[in-house]
Amino acid sequence: MDNSVLIDVRHLVKTFPMEKHNFTALNKINLKFKTGEFTGLVGPSGSGKTTLLNVIGSLDAPTEGEVRVLGQSLDDLNPKKAANFRNRYLGFIFQTYNLLPVYNVYENVEYPLLLLKMPAAERKKTVLQSLEWVDLTDKIKSRPSQLSGGECQRVSIARAMVKTPKIVLADEPTANLDAENSHHILQTMLKLNQNLKTTFIFATHDDKVIQYLRRKIRLDDGQVVGDETITNH
Numbered sequence: 001m002d003n004s005v006l007i008d009v010r011h012l013v014k015t016f017p018m019e020k021h022n023f024t025a026l027n028k029i030n031l032k033f034k035t036g037e038f039t040g041l042v043g044p045s046g047s048g049k050t051t052l053l054n055v056i057g058s059l060d061a062p063t064e065g066e067v068r069v070l071g072q073s074l075d076d077l078n079p080k081k082a083a084n085f086r087n088r089y090l091g092f093i094f095q096t097y098n099l100l101p102v103y104n105v106y107e108n109v110e111y112p113l114l115l116l117k118m119p120a121a122e123r124k125k126t127v128l129q130s131l132e133w134v135d136l137t138d139k140i141k142s143r144p145s146q147l148s149g150g151e152c153q154r155v156s157i158a159r160a161m162v163k164t165p166k167i168v169l170a171d172e173p174t175a176n177l178d179a180e181n182s183h184h185i186l187q188t189m190l191k192l193n194q195n196l197k198t199t200f201i202f203a204t205h206d207d208k209v210i211q212y213l214r215r216k217i218r219l220d221d222g223q224v225v226g227d228e229t230i231t232n233h
């Protein structure tokens, strides 16, 4: 395999069983992503952006074809190994946040580091740094139910970035953020991208995100209909 390819999506088909027939959400997708990309999946609602992120992150299995991440097909791993791989290398920012409701802000962000068995002192420093990135250090004791939508979104961003993963998969990460927070967070992401070569793949409709992208992949009806490199930054 070409070493510069970080994520290799080959002939990917994803269908969902429906009452009368199968629904094809992704239809023969071929894509390669390299280390250090800052790429967006764009396209109308229902075009397959979230489904593609979920399959890339092995949260959902392909119906046909395969996805290799760092040369590894996650379908070939047992569930425990796949979970370890995801936790070590991938950060997810979900469209619906997926925070743990009984944990407070600090604990939600700390959780991935506990799984990685990071020592306590380093863990604390890392969690606080990540909460600073999203400007939430004044809410560390709050539970998700006590936060606004935008604050929950920022916790989920901090949780994805806290372990400085190789790849961040971000589903509409700014959907509930005001312009100031969106730009602040995108600039933080860009810094991680430039300093640590963290690869970002966004699913987004948001022009505030789109203006930061270096590559824009357009989906329509489960197919790639455009793939554009943006050089004028």
Ligand SMILES: Nc1ncnc2c1ncn2[C@@H]1O[C@H](COP(=O)(O)OP(=O)(O)OP(=O)(O)O)[C@@H](O)[C@H]1O
Pocket: 016, 017, 023, 024, 025, 043, 044, 045, 046, 047, 048, 049, 050, 051, 052, 203
């Ligand atoms: N679990 C599922 N079962 C059946 N159909 C599904 C399932 N998940 C997604 N779909 C369908 O697949 C299509 C693609 O959905 P997806 O969530 O990937 O779209 P999207 O591009 O992320 O849209 P949005 O911009 O609204 O977030 C939609 O038509 C959706 O209804």
Ligand SMILES: [Mg+2]
Pocket: 049, 050, 051, 095, 171, 203
């Ligand atoms: Mg979506």
